[in-house]
Amino acid sequence: MADKKHSDHHQEQHWVWKYVFSVDHKVIGLQYLITSFLFLLFGFGLLMLLRWQLAYPGQPVPLFGRFLPEALAPGGVLMPHFYNALGAMHGTIMVFLGMVPLGVGGYGNYILPLQIGAPDMAFPRLNMMSYWVYVVGGILMLSSFFIPGGAAQSGWTSYPPLADISPGQTMWLVAMIFVITSSLLGSINFIVTTLNMRAQGMTLSKMPIFVWGQLVTAVLLLLAFPPLEAAAVLQVMDRVFGTSFYLPTGLVIFGQTLDVSGGGHPLLWQHLFWFLAHPEVYVLILPAIGIVAEIIANNTRKPLFGYKEIVASMLFLGVMSFLVWAHHMYLAGMSSKLSNFFLVTTLIISVPSVAILTCLILSLRGASIRYSVPMLFALAFLPLFGIGGLTGLPLGLTTTDIYLHDTYYVIGHFHYVVVTGSLIALMGGVYYWFPKWFGRRMDDFWGKVHFWGTVITMNGIFFPMFIQGLAGVQRRLYDPTAQAHNLPTQPLNVVSSVFAWLLFLAQIPFIWNFFYSMFKGKKSEENPWKATTLEWACPSPPPHGNFETPPKVYRGPYEYSVPGAKTDWTPQHVET
Amino acid sequence: MTESNYGWGLPTAASTFAKEIDFGIYLIHAAMFAIFILWGIFFVYLLIRYRARPGVAAKHEEHGILASLIPDFIVLAFELCLIFLYAIPSWSRIKVETPGAQDSLTVEVTAEQFAWDIHYPGPDGKFGRRDPALVHASNVLGLDPNDPSALDDIVTVNEMHIPLGRPTLMGLTSKDVIHSFFVPDFRIKQDAVPGMRIPVWFEPTKTGKFEIGCAQLCGFGHALMRGDVFVHAPKEFENWLVDQKPALNPTGK
C-alpha cells in the first residue's frame, strides 16, 4: 500500500521480496520488531514455568505440565537440569534474541534513517542479511531444546568448567556466534548510515538523542561483541576438539579424572564474557534512553533540558563501559587489589547515568505535560530505572557485594534496569511510533490498561527480590526450600510468581490492541503527536525511499514552543 | 535453634567483620531511600505543577544547566567518600590482609559437585599431599597414603567445625566446576575455582550452627549443595578434634 506512487516506475515486486526478503529498512525494522517481541514472549513463557517451581517446588506444573516430555518433567514436575535449562535460556533469549534486536534491530532500523533524513540504510542488502542471520541464530537457539541432553543449562553467563562439561552448550555457542555476527553486521550498517547518510543540514549537534543513543550502541556492539565471539570459539574448541582453554590441570568430575591436557584458566572466560556483557548493559539501556528522550521532548512541548549534557554523558558511558567489566568478578578469585580499580571505575560510570536522569527530569520543569500513553511509559521509566541504578550501588561497592553478590538482590537490580527500565521504554516506543508504522493509532484506553497492569505487576515481581537478597537467598536454586536461610522469605517467591503470571495477563490488551489497531485502528494524521523530528516529515507509513524530496534541516531536534512561532512545534525541516 | 538465625532481614551477624558489612548495607540503603524519596517528591511536584492546561504554554528557554550538575557532583562526592573511607579500607581488612597462620585454625576447603570437603591437618599440623588421580569414594580428596603427613589428616564432608575466639584461615579450591562458599551469618562469600587456591578467613563471634550455601550455579544439584559450620567453645572444639578418626585410617587399626 505504501508503494503505490513508486511502484509506477519500479516494477511490481513479488510479495516474497517485498515482505520477506525485503531490503527496505522499514520492512526489516518491523520484521525485527515482531520477531524480537515473539522471542520476548517465548522467553517470558520459560520464566512462567520456572516461577512455578520457585513458588511451589516439587509440585506438578498445572495446565502445561502434561505437555512437557517425561525426560524433562516427569509427571509435570520440572527436573533440576530442565530448570537450569529454563534459567539459562530465559536469560539468553531475553537479552540476545529479545531486547537487543528489539532496541537496535527494530527501532534503530525503522526510526534511525527516518530521523536523519536518509532514504534507507547505507547497506540495504547487508541489513537484510543481518536479520536473517539473527533468525537462523534464534532458530538454532530454540532447537537446542530438542537435541538429546536438552538446552544449555549453565546460566546465560555460561561459566566454564561447568559450561565445558554440560549438555546443550555447543548448540548455544553456535547459535550465539550467529547472533553475534548479525549484531556486528548491523552495527557497521548503523554507524555508516549515521555518519554518512544524514540529510543536508543535519549536523551531529542537530541529531535527535535517539540517533545518538543508537550510534553509541552500535560502537559498543562493534567493539565488545568480537571478544565474546572469540571466547565462544574457544569454548567450542574445548567442547568439540578437546582443548583446555578454560580447564585447569587435575579436574575430577564425580570421582573421574577428566581426560584433558589442562593448562587453561576458568577465569579467562569470565574476563572475556564480561568485557562484552558490561557494555551489553548499555546496549540494552541506551536505545531505551533515546526513546524516552524523544517521547519526553514531544510531550512536554519544550526543548529537552541539557541536550549537550545528555550526548556527552552517553559518549562517556560508552567509553567507560569498557573499563568496568570485572566488577562482576570481585569474588571470582581475581587479585583483590584489582578489585579496587574496578570499584573506582564502576562508581565513576554511575555519574553520567545520574546526569542523564537529572536532565530528563528537569525537562519537565516549565513544561506543558501531555499525559499520552507513550508519555506514561516514558515517565514510568524515570523512577523505575532510578531504582535499578540506585540498587547497583551496594553491588558495585566491593565490601557490600561480598554479601549481596549472586543473591536475589542482583536479579532484582538488573531486572529493574532492563525490564522496568529498558522494556518499559521500548513498549512506550510502540505507542509513540505506531502511527508512523501503520498510519493508524493504537487505542488509548487499552493502552492505559496495559500501562498500569504492566507497571504494577513488574514491581510486584522484582521488588520482593531485594528483600530476598538481603536475607541471603542465592540465585539459580532449583529448590528454594532446600536451605534453611532461604525458608523465611519463601512466601515472597509466591508473590513474585503470581505477579509474573499477572504480567502475562497484562500483555493481552497490548497484543490485541497492536493487531487490532494495525488493521482497524483510527486513521492517523501524518504528524499526530505534533512532533519536530524528521520521521514525521514524510507520509505514514513512509513510501519506498522515505522522502519525496530529500529534506533539509534548519534547526535542532526539539524546537517546541518557540516564542513567536505560530504553532507550539517548529519542525526541523521547515524553513521559516 | 538455628531457625532463629534467619528471618526477613539480614541474618544474625556472627563474625568479626559482619557488623562492618552491615554498616555499609544500612548506610547505602538509607542514602538510597533518602535520594529516592526526595527525588520522588520533586518528580511528582513537577508532574502536577506542569501538567498541560489550556492557555498555559511551555517555556522554551532552558536555564540552570550548571545547577543541574549539582546532583551529579553530590553523587560523585558521596561515592568517593564511600570508596575511600569505607569500601577500600574494609575490603582490604576482609579480603586482602589475612591473619597469621599460627594464630588461626587452618583448614583446606574443597568444593565438589555437590558437597564441601573440609580437610584438617591432624595432630602433626601438616596437610598431606593430595593427588587428583587418587580421588575415590573412600578418599574424596585423593590423599596420598605414601606421604607421612597425610596419614593423620582429618576430612569431614559438609560439616565444618571451628573454634570460637580465633580466626579460621582456609584455602578454598574446587575439584570440578566453580562453586561459591557462602555463610550468610558470617557475611563471607568467595568463589571456589578449580586450579586456584584462594585464601579466605573469618573469625566467628557466636557459637552455634550456621549454614553454608553454594552461591555459584554448579550443576543440577546446586540447590542441594549445603553444609553447616559448627562454632564451638575452644575446649569443646579440642574435644571434637580428638574424637575424629584419620581419613586414611577410619577404623583406627
Place this chain on the structure above:
Amino acid sequence: MSSTAHAEHLQEPVTGIPNGKLGIWLFLASEVMLFSTLFTTYIILRVAAPEWPRGWEVLNVPLAMTNTFVLITSSVTMVLAYAKAVTREKAAFNKYLGLTIALGFVFLGIKAIEYGAKFEHRIAPSTSIFYAIYFTTTGLHGLHVIGGIIANSVLLWLSNKQWDHPLFVGRIEYAGLYWHFVDIVWIFLFPALYLL
C-alpha cells in the same frame, strides 16, 4: 536491487568517505578486537603456564617463513591489481588479482602440509594448551584467508561484467584492505607462535 542503487548513488557521503570504505574500516576494527582477544588469551595462558614449548623446536619454521613470504608477496600483487584497476588496464588487473588468489591457495597448501605433519605425529589441538592456541589461531586465520580468496575470486569473476561499474574500483580497494589485514595478522602470529 533498485533500492540498493538508490541508497548508494543518490547521496554524497556526508563525511566524504565512501560508505563501503567506512564500512570495511569498521569491520576491520571489529576484526582487530577479535584477534586481540586471541592474542590476550595467548599471553595470559602463556604467562600462567609452568612450562612452554619453544616454538622453533616443535613447529616448522622454514615452512612458516615461506608462508610469510607468500602472503607478503600476495599483498604486493593485490596492490598492483588495485593500481591496474585504477589505470583501467583490464588484462594486467586480471593477472595480478589471479596471482593474489593463487598465492592465497599456496599459503593454504603449505599450511595443510604443516597441519598434516602434526596430525601424523598424533598431535592435535587437545595435546596441550600450546597446540590448542596454535591450531585455534592459525585455523581462524586460515578461515580468514579462505574468506579473502572467496572475495577476490568473486571480484575477478565480476570484473567481466562490472568492469565499468562506478563502484568496482572501490570494491577492489576494500577487498585489498581486508587482504592486507589478513596479512598483518599473520605477521603477528608468526613470531608469537614460532619464534618467541
